[in-house]
Amino acid sequence: xNIPMIIKAVGFLAVLSIPALGFSDYVLHxxxxxxxxxFIYTGWSVMGRFGLxxxxxGAFMGIGAYMVTMLWNHAGITPWIGIPVxxxxxxxxxxxxxxxxxxxxxxxxxxxxVTLALSEVVRLLIVALRDYTGGSxxxxxxxxxxxxxxxxxxxxxxxxxxxxxxxxxxxxVVGLLVWRAVDRSMIRYAMEAVSQExxxxxxxxxxxTRTKLIVTMISAGMTAVGGAIYGQYQLYINPETTSGIxxxxxxxFAAIAGGMFVQLGPTVGAxxxxxxxxxxxxxxxxxxxxxxxxxxxxxxxLFIIYMPRGVLGRVIEVxxxxxxxxxxxxxxxxxxxxx
Amino acid sequence: xxxxxxxxxxxxxxxQGLLFGGVLALLSxxxxxxxxxxxxxxxxxxxxxxxxxxxxxxxxSDYGVPLPLxxxxxxxxxxxxxxxxxxxxxxxxxxxxxINQLLVTGGVLFFLQxxxxxxxxxxxxxxxxxxxxxxxxxxxxxxxxxxAFIVSLVAVVGLWLFLKxxxxxxxxxxxxxxxxxxxxxxxxPGKIYLVTSALGGGLAGLGACLLVLLYDIHPAIGLxxxxxxxxxxxxxxxxxxxxxxxxAFIFAEFIALGGFxxxxxxxxxxxxxxxxxxxxxxxxxxxxxxS
Numbered sequence: 001x002n003i004p005m006i007i008k009a010v011g012f013l014a015v016l017s018i019p020a021l022g023f024s025d026y027v028l029h030x031x032x033x034x035x036x037x038x039f040i041y042t043g044w045s046v047m048g049r050f051g052l053x054x055x056x057x058g059a060f061m062g063i064g065a066y067m068v069t070m071l072w073n074h075a076g077i078t079p080w081i082g083i084p085v086x087x088x089x090x091x092x093x094x095x096x097x098x099x100x101x102x103x104x105x106x107x108x109x110x111x112x113x114v115t116l117a118l119s120e121v122v123r124l125l126i127v128a129l130r131d132y133t134g135g136s137x138x139x140x141x142x143x144x145x146x147x148x149x150x151x152x153x154x155x156x157x158x159x160x161x162x163x164x165x166x167x168x169x170x171x172x173v174v175g176l177l178v179w180r181a182v183d184r185s186m187i188r189y190a191m192e193a194v195s196q197e198x199x200x201x202x203x204x205x206x207x208x209t210r211t212k213l214i215v216t217m218i219s220a221g222m223t224a225v226g227g228a229i230y231g232q233y234q235l236y237i238n239p240e241t242t243s244g245i246x247x248x249x250x251x252x253f254a255a256i257a258g259g260m261f262v263q264l265g266p267t268v269g270a271x272x273x274x275x276x277x278x279x280x281x282x283x284x285x286x287x288x289x290x291x292x293x294x295x296x297x298x299x300x301x302l303f304i305i306y307m308p309r310g311v312l313g314r315v316i317e318v319x320x321x322x323x324x325x326x327x328x329x330x331x332x333x334x335x336x337x338x339x
Numbered sequence: 340x341x342x343x344x345x346x347x348x349x350x351x352x353x354x355q356g357l358l359f360g361g362v363l364a365l366l367s368x369x370x371x372x373x374x375x376x377x378x379x380x381x382x383x384x385x386x387x388x389x390x391x392x393x394x395x396x397x398x399x400s401d402y403g404v405p406l407p408l409x410x411x412x413x414x415x416x417x418x419x420x421x422x423x424x425x426x427x428x429x430x431x432x433x434x435x436x437x438i439n440q441l442l443v444t445g446g447v448l449f450f451l452q453x454x455x456x457x458x459x460x461x462x463x464x465x466x467x468x469x470x471x472x473x474x475x476x477x478x479x480x481x482x483x484x485x486x487a488f489i490v491s492l493v494a495v496v497g498l499w500l501f502l503k504x505x506x507x508x509x510x511x512x513x514x515x516x517x518x519x520x521x522x523x524x525x526x527x528p529g530k531i532y533l534v535t536s537a538l539g540g541g542l543a544g545l546g547a548c549l550l551v552l553l554y555d556i557h558p559a560i561g562l563x564x565x566x567x568x569x570x571x572x573x574x575x576x577x578x579x580x581x582x583x584x585x586x587a588f589i590f591a592e593f594i595a596l597g598g599f600x601x602x603x604x605x606x607x608x609x610x611x612x613x614x615x616x617x618x619x620x621x622x623x624x625x626x627x628x629x630s
């Protein structure tokens with residue numbers, strides 16, 4: 001076992017032991033939120049790191065959250081079936097938007113704006129279908145839990161935060177494994193070639209459209225799972241917090257802030273943004289609205305100008321320069337955002 | 340319901356759509372010129388409009404500045420903001436990948452929205468100025484909307500004349516056609532970019548003057564008008580002002596008629612879905628030429 005593996009093992013055990021340390025429910029809630037958002041941001045970075053900057057992930061999150069809740073509320077279908085259905089639908093939407101985009105080589109600004117339109121379409125559809133979805137007021141999954149039955153496996157509703165913590169840890173770890181699987185597959189090399197020079201990559205036998213579609217669909221599916229879990233955990237969803245331009249931008253920026261080219265970067269992004277919001281709320285109080293968003297925005301501007309690889313990306317870079325660099329794929333030059 | 344062509348409400352809706360199209364056309368002008376010349380999408384464009392609206396509102400309501408003067412100040416403030424945005428934020432990363440410039444203005448979007456929430460609170464503010472409405476047959480047309488429509492037509496023509504007839508306008512058009520050769524011809528791209536950013540900001544300010552008459556002001560208003568403005572520009576062919584103008588009216592009619600037959604959200608859903616489909620059919624925009 002080498003040193004990085006020991007660090008990873010210790011870190012993982014530390015994460016697992018959080019509930020046993022006797023923290024309050026509030027701290028546990030922050031930890032759950034950080035890991036859940038970390039998972040969603042990781043899902044975005046699966047495609048974002050290759051220059052497929054999607055501003056449409058609010059759409060996939062909205063599909064995940066609303067599909068599962070609608071199936072449960074209106075058809076009594078358990079989230080255990082609802083989540084796979086939502087993932088399939090989300091992937092299908094990813095395919096429907098991705099295929100023409102990639103086929104007609106819509107990239108850069110245009111790809112970002114087309115996906116932005118998609119996330120707005122989903123948000124507005126949720127609002128427009130207010131007879132079923134509750135519109136802008138949001139919706140609550142029909143509750144089956146009470147004081148007598150605090151947990152329901154079938155409804156995926158648990159009143160106990162520790163249970164949620166372990167569910168979210170499991171989801172998050174799977175997300176990291178998917179990220180690593182993509183990182184170590186041929187897809188990565190193909191996508192890096194494509195993001196540098198599409199024609200050259202195609203001439204070397206890379207199936208550009210297919211490769212892009214694969215990462216898009218993986219990313220869409222992961223985001224749908226994140227949205228579904230978010231809905232089940234919060235037991236309340238509304239169109240603004242699960243879809244639309246605001247949430248899409250939040251996903252993109254947190255992933256960039258943490259560092260989308262490294263495995264734990266998006267999670268670090270989630271931790272940073274949550275600590276910022278919660279820290280400010282604790283120090284300046286509930287009445288001062290907007291300060292967190294303002295600092296967050298300023299941070300993003302500075303990050304993109306001075307630290308385009310994000311916090312964790314930069315830390316690893318500095319560390320590797322100091323130790324003279326280690327062998328392995330992590331020391332290879334990575335593309336900058338959008339390359 | 341009557342046959343639509345004889346239904347006055349139908350025609351009122353069509354005209355409302357036309358007038359809304361004028362507003363959208365004006366909103367998209369500034370974004371379009373910035374994209375055409377600098378090749379940057381300001382995601383925070385609608386937030387600049389919001390700040391312009393607040394400027395006008397506070398000058399008029401709290402300081403008693405006459406409305407035309409307050410509007411002039413609003414335009415100036417947003418023009419300065421546009422120039423500052425370019426100089427301090429876009430310029431340092433102009434040489435990097437285009438998507439970085441789009442993302443950095445996204446950071447500015449959050450910053451401005453947070454700033455507005457912090458400084459002005461989330462409450463909805465209304466200027467409370469109304470010019471009544473014009474009655475034509477069975478139809479009522481609000482004067483403010485008609486005014487907005489006329490102003491946007493004038494602005495489009497004015498901008499067109501500026502670009503065609505003045506030296507500066509010619510330089511701006513030249514640089515948007517070939518940014519490598521123009522420096523050799525003695526045009527400084529840096530200066531032109533700065534002027535264009537101020538001009539784009541000024542047009543956003545002009546948009547603010549009209550929106551402030553038509554809608555309540557609140558910190559999240561940018562999120563309402565931002566996406567639709569981008570869609571208008573992209574569908575017209577980013578940088579193509581006439582295309583953007585036509586696209587604005589197509590979108591506005593979709594939204595108005597969608598709202599007439601169902602609910603307003605359906606209008607937006609159809610308009611955005613139409614946009615996505617159009618992107619696949621004509622990715623270069625409705626008037627763009629195949630490159």
